[in-house]
Amino acid sequence: MNIENLIEFFGEKTSIALAGLLIGVFFGVFAQRSKFCMRSAVVEFWNRQGTAKLAVWLFAFSAAVIGTQLCITLGWLDVSQARQLAAAGSLSGAIIGGLLFGIGMILARGCSSRMLVLAANGNLRALLTGLIFAVAAQASLNGLLSPVRTWLSGLWTIEGGASRDLLATTHLGHSGGIVFGLVWLAAAIIFARRAGISRREWLCGSGVGLSIALAWLTTHLLGSQSFEIIPVQSLSFTGPSADMLMLVLSPPGQPWDFDIGLVPGVVLGSFLAALWGGELKLEGFQDGRSMRRYIAGAICMGFGGMLAGGCAVGAGVSGAAIFALTAWLALAGMWLGGGLANALIDRPQLQEKTATPETGVADAAVQP
Known part of the structure; x- marks a missing residue:
C-alpha cells in the first residue's frame, strides 16, 4: 500500500x-533495550567514568544525522519548511532553555524521553516526573509561565531560512x-x-537515531x-507531552x-520491550527529599524544553540532525547545564556518601 492509498x-x-x-x-523498543539516556551520557562524560552510555548516545546521534542527511541527499526528504529552519528562532531561548533543561535532567535523573520509557516499565518516580514535566511545558506554552518564556525568547532572535541552517552558512552541504x-x-x-x-x-x-530519521521522512x-x-x-517530547495532557483534559473529538500518536507509541514500545526482557518493576520514591x-527537575525540563524549542531528543538529536543553529545551541546548553549541575549537586553528594570513616577519602570507583 503506497502513501496515497494509505x-x-x-x-x-x-x-x-x-x-x-x-x-x-520503534523508538520505545530501541530506547528501552539500549538504555538510551542523554543524562547518563553527560554524567559519564563530565565525570570521566566509562564510555558505555556515551557510546549508546553517540550511536543514536550519528545514526540520526547520517540517516536524515542521506535521505536529503538522495532527494527523498525536504526539510526546508521544518519549523527549526523555516521559522524565526530564538538564540537566547536556545541557550537559556538548553541550560535549564540540562540542569533539570540531572535533578530528575533522566531526560523527558527517558522518563517516558521508565514510566512504561513501572517506575512511579518517572511517571510523576513526566506528568509534572507536561504541566510545566503546557504552562510555558500558553499558561502562567508563558510571559516569562516569551520575554526570554525575545532577547536574541534570528530570522528563519539559511541563517538558521548551519550546513548552508558553513557551505558544507549535505554531503558534509x-x-x-x-x-x-x-x-x-571506539x-x-x-x-x-x-x-x-x-x-x-x-535504532533510536534511525527512528528520528524515519520520522522526518515519513x-x-x-x-x-x-x-x-x-x-x-x-x-x-516537550510539545507532544503538553498536547497529550490537553487531549486528556479536553472534551472528546480533538x-x-x-504528536498525539507518538507519546502512546513510545509507552507501548517500551512496555513491550520491558515485558519481553523481564524488566517490568514497580519503583517509587525513597523519601520526600528525593x-x-x-519535581524541581521536571519543572526545569518543562520550561527549559519549551524555551529551547525541544527536549534532549527534539532539539538535541532531531533538530541537530538537520543542522538547525538553535538546536545545536540548545544541545550545547544541555551538555553544559548537565555538567554544571552534576559538578555542583551530584558529585559532592557522591563524595560525601562514599567517604570512608578512616580517611575521609571518597571511593572514585563508585558510580552515581
Missing part, C-alpha cells in the same frame, strides 16, 4: 497519528553533514569497544500527498496529529 483508506489525520504511533513504538555523522559514528564504535558493550546496545542505540512523504497541511517534523528533587 491516506485514502485511513484519512489524513488518522494516517499521520498512526505514523506517530508506529514510529513511537553525512561525513560529520560518520566521524561521530567512528567515535561511538567508545563502545572500550566499554565492551553488547552488539544489541550498538544496534538498538542506532512526515515529509505524508505531507507531500495530503491536501491538509502536515508539518515536516521528527521526534520531540483533532489527531503525529521527591522534591525530581
Whole structure:
C-alpha cells in the first residue's frame, strides 16, 4: 500500500497519528533495550567514568544525522519548511532553555524521553516526573509561565531560512553533514569497544537515531500527498507531552496529529520491550527529599524544553540532525547545564556518601 492509498483508506489525520504511533513504538523498543539516556551520557562524560552510555548516545546521534542527511541527499526528504529552519528562532531561548533543561535532567535523573520509557516499565518516580514535566511545558506554552518564556525568547532572535541552517552558512552541504555523522559514528564504535558493550546496545542505540530519521521522512512523504497541511517534523517530547495532557483534559473529538500518536507509541514500545526482557518493576520514591528533587527537575525540563524549542531528543538529536543553529545551541546548553549541575549537586553528594570513616577519602570507583 503506497502513501496515497494509505491516506485514502485511513484519512489524513488518522494516517499521520498512526505514523506517530508506529514510529513511537520503534523508538520505545530501541530506547528501552539500549538504555538510551542523554543524562547518563553527560554524567559519564563530565565525570570521566566509562564510555558505555556515551557510546549508546553517540550511536543514536550519528545514526540520526547520517540517516536524515542521506535521505536529503538522495532527494527523498525536504526539510526546508521544518519549523527549526523555516521559522524565526530564538538564540537566547536556545541557550537559556538548553541550560535549564540540562540542569533539570540531572535533578530528575533522566531526560523527558527517558522518563517516558521508565514510566512504561513501572517506575512511579518517572511517571510523576513526566506528568509534572507536561504541566510545566503546557504552562510555558500558553499558561502562567508563558510571559516569562516569551520575554526570554525575545532577547536574541534570528530570522528563519539559511541563517538558521548551519550546513548552508558553513557551505558544507549535505554531503558534509553525512561525513560529520560518520566521524561521530567512528567515535561511538571506539567508545563502545572500550566499554565492551553488547552488539544489541550498538544496534538498538542506532535504532533510536534511525527512528528520528524515519520520522522526518515519513512526515515529509505524508505531507507531500495530503491536501491538509502536515508539518515536516521528527521526534520531540516537550510539545507532544503538553498536547497529550490537553487531549486528556479536553472534551472528546480533538483533532489527531503525529504528536498525539507518538507519546502512546513510545509507552507501548517500551512496555513491550520491558515485558519481553523481564524488566517490568514497580519503583517509587525513597523519601520526600528525593521527591522534591525530581519535581524541581521536571519543572526545569518543562520550561527549559519549551524555551529551547525541544527536549534532549527534539532539539538535541532531531533538530541537530538537520543542522538547525538553535538546536545545536540548545544541545550545547544541555551538555553544559548537565555538567554544571552534576559538578555542583551530584558529585559532592557522591563524595560525601562514599567517604570512608578512616580517611575521609571518597571511593572514585563508585558510580552515581
